[in-house]
Amino acid sequence: QVQLVESGGGLVQAGGSLRLSCAVSGRTASSYVMGWFRQAPGKEREFVAAINWSAATTYYADSVKGRFTISRDNAKNTVYLQMNSLKPEDTAVYYCAAKRVIFTRVPELYDYWGQGTQVTVSS
Numbered sequence: 001q002v003q004l005v006e007s008g009g010g011l012v013q014a015g016g017s018l019r020l021s022c023a024v025s026g027r028t029a030s031s032y033v034m035g036w037f038r039q040a041p042g043k044e045r046e047f048v049a050a051i052n053w054s055a056a057t058t059y060y061a062d063s064v065k066g067r068f069t070i071s072r073d074n075a076k077n078t079v080y081l082q083m084n085s086l087k088p089e090d091t092a093v094y095y096c097a098a099k100r101v102i103f104t105r106v107p108e109l110y111d112y113w114g115q116g117t118q119v120t121v122s123s
Helices: none
Strands: 002-007 010-013 018-026 032-039 046-052 058-060 068-073 078-083 092-100 117-122
Touching (some): 002 092, 018 117, 046 068
Parallel strands (some): 010 117
Antiparallel strands (some): 002 018
């Protein structure tokens, strides 16, 4: 089992920044892909970014490329999502997720999920 706890959400003005954290505990996540997803009201959950835990390969949705950066700190068992130049359309609940080995953008294929953290960007 892997437990995920997100933090760092909040209210920010357009153009501002936030950093989300995902604390990972339980089974060692060395072979896991860690992903960030988001879900806005009335919309489906969508892929935002992911990182291969051991190789540090990163993946991004086109909508956030160049603005968001995913990273991980192995010593702290934490994954981060640095979000810059935030836009009102980035408003959503952001979820951290984990799956074994192979990257995918499909949320249904992730095995473990955190409880989510709200990000609200005002115009």
